[in-house]
Amino acid sequence: MRQTIILGLAASAALSAIATPAMAQSGQLRPCDRQCLIDTGEAVLKAMVDGNPKVDPISPDMRYTENGQELKAPDGLWRTLTKALPYRLRTVDPETGMIGIFSTMEENGAPLILSTRIKVRDRMATEIETTVARVDPMITAPDNAGVSPTPLALVERPAFSEVLKPEEKRPRWKMIEIANTYFRALENNNGTDHVPPFAPDCHRIENGMATTNRPVPPGRERGAGNMGCAEAFGLGYYHDDTRLRGMRFLAVDEERGLVFVNGFFDHDAATRSYKLNNGKTVTVTRTAPWTWQISEVFKIRNGQIWQVEAVLLPVPYGLKSGWDNGWKMPSYQEERERNAQ
Numbered sequence: 001m002r003q004t005i006i007l008g009l010a011a012s013a014a015l016s017a018i019a020t021p022a023m024a025q026s027g028q029l030r031p032c033d034r035q036c037l038i039d040t041g042e043a044v045l046k047a048m049v050d051g052n053p054k055v056d057p058i059s060p061d062m063r064y065t066e067n068g069q070e071l072k073a074p075d076g077l078w079r080t081l082t083k084a085l086p087y088r089l090r091t092v093d094p095e096t097g098m099i100g101i102f103s104t105m106e107e108n109g110a111p112l113i114l115s116t117r118i119k120v121r122d123r124m125a126t127e128i129e130t131t132v133a134r135v136d137p138m139i140t141a142p143d144n145a146g147v148s149p150t151p152l153a154l155v156e157r158p159a160f161s162e163v164l165k166p167e168e169k170r171p172r173w174k175m176i177e178i179a180n181t182y183f184r185a186l187e188n189n190n191g192t193d194h195v196p197p198f199a200p201d202c203h204r205i206e207n208g209m210a211t212t213n214r215p216v217p218p219g220r221e222r223g224a225g226n227m228g229c230a231e232a233f234g235l236g237y238y239h240d241d242t243r244l245r246g247m248r249f250l251a252v253d254e255e256r257g258l259v260f261v262n263g264f265f266d267h268d269a270a271t272r273s274y275k276l277n278n279g280k281t282v283t284v285t286r287t288a289p290w291t292w293q294i295s296e297v298f299k300i301r302n303g304q305i306w307q308v309e310a311v312l313l314p315v316p317y318g319l320k321s322g323w324d325n326g327w328k329m330p331s332y333q334e335e336r337e338r339n340a341q
Contacts, residue, residue, distance in 0.1 A: 028122075029121070029122045030122050030123045032094065032097055032120045032123050033094050034092050034094050034255070036120070036123060037092050037093075037094060037097070037098075037099040037118075037120055038090060038092060038099070040057050040099070040118065040120050040123065040125055041090065041099045041101050041116070041118055043055075043056070043057055043058075043125075044057075044058065044116065044118055044125050044128060045084055045101070045103060045105075045116065046084065048077055048078055048081050049081045049082065049083065049084050049105070051074045051078045051079060051081075052074065052078075053073035053074050053078065056124075057120075057123055057124050057125055058124065058125045058128075059121075059124040059125060059126045061126070062124075062125055062126055062127065062128060063126070063127050063128070064076075064127075064128045064129075064130075065128075065129050065130065065321070065322050065323065066130045066132060067130070067131060067132055067293060067313065067315065068293060068315065068319050068320060068321050068322055069322070070322055073128075077105075077107070077114070077130060077132065080107045080108055081105050081106070081107055082106045082107065082108055082109060083105065083106040084103065084105055084106075085103070085104035085105055085106060085111065085151070085152075086104070087102070087103055087104040087151070087154045087155070087156060088101060088102070088103050088156065089101070089102035089103075089156070089157075089160055089297060089309060090102075090253075091251045091252075091253045091256075091258040091259070091260035091297055092251070092253050092255075092256075093251035093252050093253055093260075095172075095252075095254075096251065096252075097119060097120045097121055098117065098118070098119055098120070098250055098251040098260075099117075099118050099120070099251060100115070100116070100117050100118075100250060100251045100260030100295070100297065101114075101115070101116045101117075101118070102114070102115055102154075102295070102297065102309065102311055103116065104151040104152070104154055105151075107134070110134070110135075111151040111152055112132060112133060112134045112135075112151055113132075113133040113151045113154065113207055113208060113311050114130060114131070114132055114133075114311070115130065115131040115132075115133075115262075115295035115311040116128065116129070116130050117129040117130075117250055117251070117260070117262065117295075119325075127323075127325075129262070129321070129323060131262065131293060131294070131295045131311050131312075131313065132313065133151075133207050133311045133312060133313045134313070151207075151208050152208070153208040153209060154205075154208040157205075157307065157309075159299055159306065159307045160256065160258065160297070160299055160307060160309070161256065162256065162257075163255055163256055164255070164256060164257045164301060167302075168257065168301045168302050169254060169257065170257075170300060170303055172252045172254060174303070175252055175254070175257070175259050175300050176249045176252065176259060176327055176329075178196075178197060178259075178298075178300050178303060178304075178305065179249065179259040179261060179298040179300065179305070180247070180249070180329050181194060181195075181196040181197065181305075182196045182298065182305060182308070183244045183247055183261075183263070183329065184196075184332070185233055186233075186238055186241050186244060186265075187241060187242070187243065187244040187331065187332060187333055188239060188241070188242060188333060189233060189236055189237065189238045189239050189241065190236050190239065190277075191233060191234045191235055191236035191237075191276070191277045192234075192236075192277075195230075195233070195234070196229075196230075196233065196305055197303060197304045197305060198228070198229040198230040198233070198304060198305050199301070199302075199304040199305060199306040200228070200230075201228075201306070202228060202229035202230065202304075202305055202306060202307065202308070203228075203229070203307055203308070204229060204307075204308040204309070204310070205308070205309045205310070206309075206310045206311075206312060207310070207311060207312060210225070211224075211225050212224075212225065212227060212228055212229055212232065213226070213227070213228055214226050223237075224237040224238070229305070229308070234277065235276045235277050235278055236274070236275075236276045236277050237276065237282070239271065239274040239282070240267055240271045240274065240282075240284045241265050241266075241267060242266055242267055242268045242270070242271065242333060243265075243266035243268065243331055243333040243334060244263060244264070244265055244266070244331050244333070245263065245264050245266060245331040245333075245334055246262075246263045246264045246320060246321055246328075246331075247261060247262075247263035247328065247329045247331070248261065248262050248263060248321070248323065248325065248326030248327070248328055249261050249326050249327040249328075249329065250262060250325065250326040256299075257299055257300045257301050257306075258297055258298065258299055258300075259297065259298045259300060260295070260296075260297050261295070261296045261297075261298070262294070262295050262296075262321060262323075262326070263294055263296075263321075264291050264292065264293055264294065264315075264319065264320075264321070265291065265292040265294060265312075266289070266291050266317065266318065267284075267286065267289060267290050267291070267292075268289050269284070269286060269287060269288055269289045269290070271284055272284055288317075289317040289318075290314055290317055291314070291315050291316065291317050291318060291319055292312045292313070292314060292315070293312065293313055293314075293315045293319060293321075294310055294311070294312040295310065295311045295312070296308065296309070296310045296311075297309045297310075
């Protein structure tokens with residue numbers, strides 16, 4: 001895996017060296033540093049609220065997708081967003097000209113959570129990829145811990161903006177490899193294979209709500225949402241996440257130890273129940289195949305997964321993103337299925 005990641009990073013770095021410094025020196029392309037990427041991201045979000053894609057710094061040939069569907073701006077969110085709310089979680093990657101932003105917005109007065117991945121070239125936004133999480137009955141189902149996600153619950157966590165000390169950092173390829181251990185373990189998780197390096201105080205937020213370390217409500221049995229990251233994975237929860245596919249590692253923020261990933265979690269509904277390593281049986285309630293579309297950010301410090309935050313929504317089974325960029329990691333379940341044909 002390390003060789004694959006290094007080759008991908010090397011190719012990206014080579015392209016960056018060819019396309020950015022040399023051209024910038026000749027006056028053809030303007031470089032975009034960390035602050036430039038942040039400013040560009042905010043300008044894009046403002047343009048979306050204003051419903052106007054024909055402003056700086058948006059490229060005239062910008063490509064836009066919304067929940068995996070390619071749209072011509074100003075369509076979709078460009079017509080319905082009415083207000084930008086304060087929350088931001090940024091993954092800033094000057095080396096690749098990429099920024100990932102988790103934000104809260106209002107859509108015709110209703111709050112939502114928005115993941116936006118922006119590619120910047122010559123200080124212009126050339127790609128905008130969005131994942132939109134609205135309050136949805138499927139997300140509030142009992143087997144998702146019985147919590148109603150709300151964008152207004154999101155608050156900026158200092159851990160994500162903390163600048164790492166030199167000894168706490170890891171190389172880009174290693175950060176991607178560490179983040180991928182989470183997905184490798186989650187796919188058909190049995191609690192013993194491919195154990196991720198979770199920090200003891202690892203915490204996960206999904207759509208604004210804690211999905212780890214929550215107090216047990218009165219009269220409820222302790223479950224995955226009440227445990228830490230390592231305990232829930234180690235017991236074998238999430239075994240019905242049968243195929244994690246299309247995982248694209250799109251931005252690596254080396255300064256802050258963040259990795260931004262987009263992908264899909266398939267549930268083929270063939271697994272009706274599974275046994276945890278403590279002997280408890282988990283019954284899967286959904287009867288039809290379905291997929292999560294997900295954007296996820298990992299905080300990696302000292303080689304451990306410390307914080308996880310996700311924006312996710314239920315989508316048609318097998319949906320694809322429409323993009324082929326980033327550093328891509330294989331789904332081992334997909335490989336097994338191909339080899340079995």
